[in-house]
Amino acid sequence: xxxxxxxxxxxxxxxxxxxxxxxxxxxxxxxxxxxxxxxxxxxxxxxxxxxxxxxxxxxxxxxxxxxxxxxxxxxxxxxxxxxxxxxxxxxxxxx
Amino acid sequence: xxxxxxxxxxxxxxxxxxxxxxxxxxxxxxxxxxxxxxxxxxxxxxxxxxxxxxxxxxxxxxxxxxxxxxxxxxxxxxxxxxxxxxxxxxxxxxxxxxxxxxxxxxxxxxxxxxxxxxxxxxxxxxxxxxxxxxxxxxxxxxxxxxxxxxxxxxxxxxxxxxxxxxxxxxxxxxxxxxxxxxxxxxxxxxxxxxxxxxxx
Amino acid sequence: xxxxxxxxxxxxxxxxxxxxxxxxxxxxxxxxxxxxxxxxxxxxxxxxxxxxxxxxxxxxxxxxxxxxxxxxxxxxxxxxxxxxxxxxxxxxxxxxxxxxxxxxxxxxxxxxxxxxxxxxxxxxxxxxxxxxxxxxxxxxxxxxxxxxxxxxxxxxxxxxxxxxxxxxxxxxxxxxxxxxxxxxxxxxxxxxxxxxxxxxxxxxxxxxxxxxxxxxxxxxxxxxxxxxxxxxxxxxxxxxxxxxxxxxxxxxxxxxxxxxxxxxxxxxxxxxxxxxxxxxxxxxxxxxxxxxxxxxxxxxxxxxxxxxxxxxxxxxxxxxxxxxxxxxxxxxxxxxxxxxxxxxxxxxxxxxxxxxxxxxxxxxxxxxxxxxxxxxxxxxxxxxxxxxxxxxxxxxxxxxxxxxxxxxxxxxxxxxxxxxxxxxxxxxxxxxxxxxxxxxxxxxxxxxxxxxxxxxxxxxxxxxxxxxxxxxxxxxxxxxxxxxxxxxxxxxxxxxxxxxxxxxxxxxxxxxxxxxxxxxxxxxxxxxxxxxxxxxxxxxxxxxxxxxxxxxxxxxxxxxxxxxxxxxxxxxxxxxxxxxxxxxxxxxxxxxxxxxxxxxxxxxxxxxxxxxxxxxxxxxxxxxxxxxxxxx
Numbered sequence: 001x002x003x004x005x006x007x008x009x010x011x012x013x014x015x016x017x018x019x020x021x022x023x024x025x026x027x028x029x030x031x032x033x034x035x036x037x038x039x040x041x042x043x044x045x046x047x048x049x050x051x052x053x054x055x056x057x058x059x060x061x062x063x064x065x066x067x068x069x070x071x072x073x074x075x076x077x078x079x080x081x082x083x084x085x086x087x088x089x090x091x092x093x094x095x
Numbered sequence: 096x097x098x099x100x101x102x103x104x105x106x107x108x109x110x111x112x113x114x115x116x117x118x119x120x121x122x123x124x125x126x127x128x129x130x131x132x133x134x135x136x137x138x139x140x141x142x143x144x145x146x147x148x149x150x151x152x153x154x155x156x157x158x159x160x161x162x163x164x165x166x167x168x169x170x171x172x173x174x175x176x177x178x179x180x181x182x183x184x185x186x187x188x189x190x191x192x193x194x195x196x197x198x199x200x201x202x203x204x205x206x207x208x209x210x211x212x213x214x215x216x217x218x219x220x221x222x223x224x225x226x227x228x229x230x231x232x233x234x235x236x237x238x239x240x241x242x243x244x245x246x247x248x249x250x251x252x253x254x255x256x257x258x259x260x261x262x263x264x265x266x267x268x269x270x271x272x273x274x275x276x277x278x279x280x281x282x283x284x285x286x287x288x289x290x291x292x293x294x295x
Numbered sequence: 296x297x298x299x300x301x302x303x304x305x306x307x308x309x310x311x312x313x314x315x316x317x318x319x320x321x322x323x324x325x326x327x328x329x330x331x332x333x334x335x336x337x338x339x340x341x342x343x344x345x346x347x348x349x350x351x352x353x354x355x356x357x358x359x360x361x362x363x364x365x366x367x368x369x370x371x372x373x374x375x376x377x378x379x380x381x382x383x384x385x386x387x388x389x390x391x392x393x394x395x396x397x398x399x400x401x402x403x404x405x406x407x408x409x410x411x412x413x414x415x416x417x418x419x420x421x422x423x424x425x426x427x428x429x430x431x432x433x434x435x436x437x438x439x440x441x442x443x444x445x446x447x448x449x450x451x452x453x454x455x456x457x458x459x460x461x462x463x464x465x466x467x468x469x470x471x472x473x474x475x476x477x478x479x480x481x482x483x484x485x486x487x488x489x490x491x492x493x494x495x496x497x498x499x500x501x502x503x504x505x506x507x508x509x510x511x512x513x514x515x516x517x518x519x520x521x522x523x524x525x526x527x528x529x530x531x532x533x534x535x536x537x538x539x540x541x542x543x544x545x546x547x548x549x550x551x552x553x554x555x556x557x558x559x560x561x562x563x564x565x566x567x568x569x570x571x572x573x574x575x576x577x578x579x580x581x582x583x584x585x586x587x588x589x590x591x592x593x594x595x596x597x598x599x600x601x602x603x604x605x606x607x608x609x610x611x612x613x614x615x616x617x618x619x620x621x622x623x624x625x626x627x628x629x630x631x632x633x634x635x636x637x638x639x640x641x642x643x644x645x646x647x648x649x650x651x652x653x654x655x656x657x658x659x660x661x662x663x664x665x666x667x668x669x670x671x672x673x674x675x676x677x678x679x680x681x682x683x684x685x686x687x688x689x690x691x692x693x694x695x696x697x698x699x700x701x702x703x704x705x706x707x708x709x710x711x712x713x714x715x716x717x718x719x720x721x722x723x724x725x726x727x728x729x730x731x732x733x734x735x736x737x738x739x740x741x742x743x744x745x746x747x748x749x750x751x752x753x754x755x756x757x758x759x760x761x762x763x764x765x766x767x768x769x770x771x772x773x774x775x776x777x778x779x780x781x782x783x784x785x786x787x788x789x790x791x792x793x794x795x796x797x798x799x800x801x802x803x804x805x806x807x808x809x810x811x812x813x814x815x816x817x818x819x820x821x822x823x824x825x826x827x828x829x830x831x832x833x834x835x836x837x838x839x840x841x842x843x844x845x846x847x848x849x850x851x852x853x854x855x856x857x858x859x860x861x862x863x864x865x866x867x868x869x870x871x872x873x874x875x876x877x878x879x880x881x882x883x884x885x886x887x888x889x890x891x892x893x894x895x896x897x898x899x900x901x902x903x904x905x906x907x908x909x910x911x912x913x914x915x916x917x918x919x920x921x922x923x924x925x926x927x
Contacts, residue, residue: 011180018173025169028288029162032295042293049288052169053281060176061277067116069476070123077127080504081134084591088540091595091607094142117401121473124503128465132507135541139511139526146532223523226533230526233518251918260919267918 008065017059024052114264122271126278133282136234137289143226144294150224153294155215164207165287168242171200172280175273182269187256190269194256197276198249201242208239231290238286241279248272317872319403320810324410325389326706331414332381338421339373340773342366344766347730351763353751363747364431365449369420371434372453375553376460377417379687382695383556384413384467387495390702391471393801393808394489396480396817401473403870404917409467411880416459419884423452430456433745435542438527438535442519448891454517455887461506461513462883468499468506475499480800482819486580489799489822490573493580494559497587498552504591505548512541521894536601543594551590553687554654555583557694558625561647564701565629566823567795568644569636570838575628576822582621582628589618599667600674608667615665622658626651641795642716646697649724653689657682660735675745678738684731696723696776703783704790708806711787715779723772729765733758798823811867875917882910 028048031037037044058064063071089095144153178193212232222232252272255261263270315323345366349355358366392400400406423429430453432441441450475496479488515526516538525531527538566573573579595603595611603611629651638644660682664670673679696719703711737758742749749755793802803825804813821827830838885906892899 008180008183011177014173014176014180018170021169021172022166025162025166028292029158032158032292045288045292049284049292052284056172056277056281056284060172061274066119070119073120073123073472074127074130076500077124077130077504080127080591081130084131084544085134085138087592088138088544089141091540091603092142092534092536117473117477120477121401121469124469124472128469128503128507131504132511135508135511135544139515139537142534142537148531222518223525226525226528226531229515229518229524229533233515233524251915255919 008062009059013059017055020055021052024048115268115270118268118271119274122274126274129278129282133234133238133285136230136237137285140227140230140234140290143230146226148225148227150228151215151218151220152227153291155218155220156291156295157211157214158291158295160207160211161287161291164204164211165283167200167207168204168280168283171197171204172277174200175276179269179273182263187261191253191256194249194253194269198246198253201246201249201276205239205242205246208235208242234286234290238279238282241282245272245276245279248275314872316877317874319399319407319870319873319876321388321392321400321403321406322808322810322812324406325385325387327410327414328381328385328388331410331417332378332385335373335377335381335417337773339370339378340770342370342373344770346370347763347766349747350749350759352760353753353756354748358747360747361428361431364433364745365424365429367745368431368433368453369429372420372430372457373417374687375434375549376457377413377420379553379691379695380460380464381413383498383553384409384464386491386556386560386695386698386702387471387498388467389706390801391474391492391495392478393705393804393812394492394799395475395478395483396800396813396819397474397478398812398816398867399870400470401478402470404873404876405466405470407873408876408880409463409470411877412463412466412883413460415880415884416456416463416887419459419887420452420456423449423456435546436516436538437542438516438519438538439529441516441538442527444520448894451517451520451891451894454513454520455890458510458513458517459884459887461510463880464502465506468502471495471499472503480817480819482824486577487819487822487824489559490562490576490579490583491556491559494555494562494583497583498555501548501552501555501587501590505545505552508541509545512538512545515541517890536598539598539601540594543597544591546597547594548587548590550683550686551586553691554694555586557650557691557698558583560694560698560701561629561650562625563799564643564647564697565632567701567797568639568641568647569633570639570796571632571636572798572823572826573628574631574634575624578624579628582624585621586618586625589614589621593618596664596670599664599670612665612667616662619658619662619665626655626658639795641700642711642713642720643697643701643795645717645720646693646700649720650690650693650697653685653693653724653727657685657687657689660685673738675743676738677734677742677744680744681731681734681738684727684734688731689727693723693727696720701795702801703780704794705801705806705808707784707787708790709783709787710790710794711783712779715775715782719772719775719779722775723769726765726768726770726772729768730762731765733761733765737762793825796829798826800825811869873917873920875913875920877913879910879913879917882906882908882913885909 028045031041031044031048057074063074174193174196178190178197181187181190181193212235220228220231222229248267249272251267252261252269255267262268315327318324345358346363349357349363388400388406392398421429427447428449430436430449432450432453436450436453436457441453475488475492515524518524519526519528525533527533527535529535562573562579593611593614595607596615599608599611633648660678664673664679664682700711700716703709737755738744740754740758742753742755749759790806792805794806795802800813800817800819801808803817817824826838829841831841833839883906885902887906889899889901889903889906892902
């Protein structure tokens with residue numbers, strides 16, 4: 001058998017992850033209102049958003065526990081889209 | 096050519112054909128494809144984020160309201176994963192409750208989106224106000240369409256399960272719909288950051 | 296004498312029109328793709344003849360400017376979306392499962408849906424001629440020309456038609472990815488897969504990643520035309536250049552989508568006809584993957600005259616030069632494969648060699664586009680037309696012709712005539728070069744493409760006449776091919792299982808294969824496994840025929856798996872036929888028709904509603920239907 005079915009996380013893990021997602025969202029909403037954070041606001045928001053993204057993909061979508069091949073099918077699209085469209089926007093000098 | 100002839104079968108891998116693996120492979124490939132679909136629309140929005148003509152721009156966003164609906168969609172991912180968990184354990188009764196919860200949260204999100212769109216139109220932002228308006232409505236509209244399709248799929252799952260016709264091996268199972276639903280959620284995570292928070 | 300001894304006459308229920316409409320068998324779907332693609336090849340070819348007739352002499356009068364625009368647009372759309380993509384899909388459908396030792400594709404009903412959606416969408420595109428005219432903005436559909444509102448809905452047909460064809464192709468590609476990554480026979484590791492299967496993997500990934508991008512562009516075009524959005528509206532600071540980016544992010548990978556399966560076919564034929572293994576199997580595979588990757592990074596070389604700025608132009612120029620490297624690797628590997636082999640100059644081999652030589656010419660003229668100043672001169676001239684016909688006709692079409700001659704015996708159990716085939720090859724090759732070689736000169740001499748007439752005395756008359764004569768010669772070649780198919784199908788030589796002394800698994804089963812492909816699933820130990828069942832290697836590395844195992848043809852290891860030890864073929868459950876895929880596809884195309892006429896009010900909405908109901912019926916029935924019904 002391939003390493004298809006590792007122990008999936010329990011319901012408790014899911015609740016904790018959801019708590020984390022809620023807290024991060026609250027922080028995200030707060031960030032624009034805190035003037036002291038203005039210089040790093042964009043970076044901070046992107047980091048916080050990426051953290052939520054990564055957690056949902058890794059735990060809720062089981063990518064951390066499932067076949068490695070699934071990572072490839074998804075990440076090739078995700079990484080490809082980021083690179084290709086970064087080039088498009090750069091060529092428009094949109095940044 | 097001689098060496099190729101000498102390959103022994105030590106690298107036999109599991110090429111068995113469990114139906115779940117086949118379907119999940121297809122679903123993940125489809126989600127990779129969807130990344131390019133939303134990538135193109137997000138880029139269009141970023142290109143036009145300041146092209147507002149005479150109409151309103153990002154200043155009309157109501158961040159507290161959108162944060163609330165983002166939270167609703169995030170929590171629908173929790174109920175979805177709990178539904179999946181119940182179905183994996185064979186507890187369809189409990190699973191159905193979570194499925195219905197997910198569908199309701201999705202519907203709440205859609206209702207919020209409709210409310211938001213109506214507000215924006217009142218404030219003078221339509222699809223033909225400016226390229227900003229066109230790209231905003233297209234991106235969030237197609238995302239909303241994905242949520243609506245998700246709600247339809249969830250309802251079908253509940254229906255099949257109630258009629259006793261649900262089996263993990265049937266054409267559409269909870270695990271696949273869950274993958275799709277979570278993907279729609281992570282697209283919103285990106286939209287919330289890129290379209291809303293970064294533009295105010 | 297035409298009384299063929301049908302060894303496995305199918306039961307009455309397996310014949311007739313209904314069985315084809317409801318089929319989910321990958322082989323039948325492959326045949327339907329091939330037939331549909333060939334019909335559209337004839338239509339697209341007829342359009343090409345109209346174009347060449349118009350241009351044969353200065354100030355041609357065959358077509359009006361308006362008609363010319365529609366005809367060349369439809370020629371391009373047809374040949375790309377309705378001929379080359381589906382003929383590749385035909386070979387992939389039929390032979391990928393056979394070559395990896397599978398009984399069917401991963402999703403037989405999605406496969407049927409993809410075919411019907413392609414077929415109806417292509418037909419739908421042609422109904423535009425009945426309603427005010429076909430798309431007339433070239434296959435690239437550049438804004439703002441394509442978003443200009445006219446009294447006709449022509450470019451709405453383009454937008455919706457290409458969208459639907461894209462969805463069909465997307466469904467097919469996901470199916471191939473799932474099939475190839477999860478349904479290979481035991482022992483068929485990735486690096487033992489035939490190159491054709493590998494190229495199918497690369498093509499499928501290119502399609503699933505590039506189609507959504509043009510999908511977004513096409514929606515934006517449709518919205519701009521019908522709902523007043525401003526994506527490409529320069530007067531409102533929208534940017535028409537955005538369309539060019541979205542189109543070519545799809546459009547450039549697309550040209551590799553068209554050529555890579557042909558490269559895969561040639562990589563199958565050359566080793567068989569040279570009686571040598573493919574030279575540098577891993578290099579051919581990895582260069583194919585490299586072409587796929589780089590193919591995603593060169594789209595803007597189609598836009599060098601759009602004013603991207605020097606940095607972008609230099610970057611994309613360099614990337615374009617880079618892509619010549621993996622392509623060159625492949626060509627050297629093919630030459631290396633034939634080098635020192637005992638060549639069998641059969642028709643498939645001739646077409647393969649024709650493919651290589653014509654593709655080299657087209658590739659070299661392609662590299663000249665990577666040099667930005669030169670490209671600026673060549674842009675939108677006949678030089679470009681010459682270049683891409685050398686890669687798409689001289690390359691792709693010759694490659695698929697090679698495939699047709701190579702695999703026809705497996706499809707029908709009959710050989711195509713070698714004599715007529717050679718006539719076909721030479722007429723096509725000469726006609727092709729006569730048509731397109733002069734266009735290089737015309738282009739460098741300044742003749743612009745997409746213009747419906749030209750004045751006398753510009754020095755273009757002779758070359759144009761030569762080109763037109765060549766195009767009629769190609770048409771003669773096609774007629775010879777049709778004659779060959781009809782004649783050989785009726786009384787061609789019986790092929791047997793393995794007419795070419797093949798190397799891959801499709802030759803281990805009967806011609807045509809049974810519904811379940813293999814009575815027992817083969818176990819694979821090598822690249823070219825079947826060859827090593829037939830031949831051993833002596834001390835000097837030469838192939839030596841092994842003695843026939845008693846029982847003959849099927850000398851492949853098999854794996855009876857979970858089935859009963861006798862490998863009784865009757866225990867194999869194949870998916871049941873279903874009419875839901877064709878209903879769902881009809882529904883989706885009706886929705887498309889509604890979108891085209893959305894600005895005409897009631898009729899558009901009626902079509903939308905009808906389409907929604909029909910597709911819901913199709914998909915719901917599909918979802919609720921068991922895959923394998925109880926037999927009898």
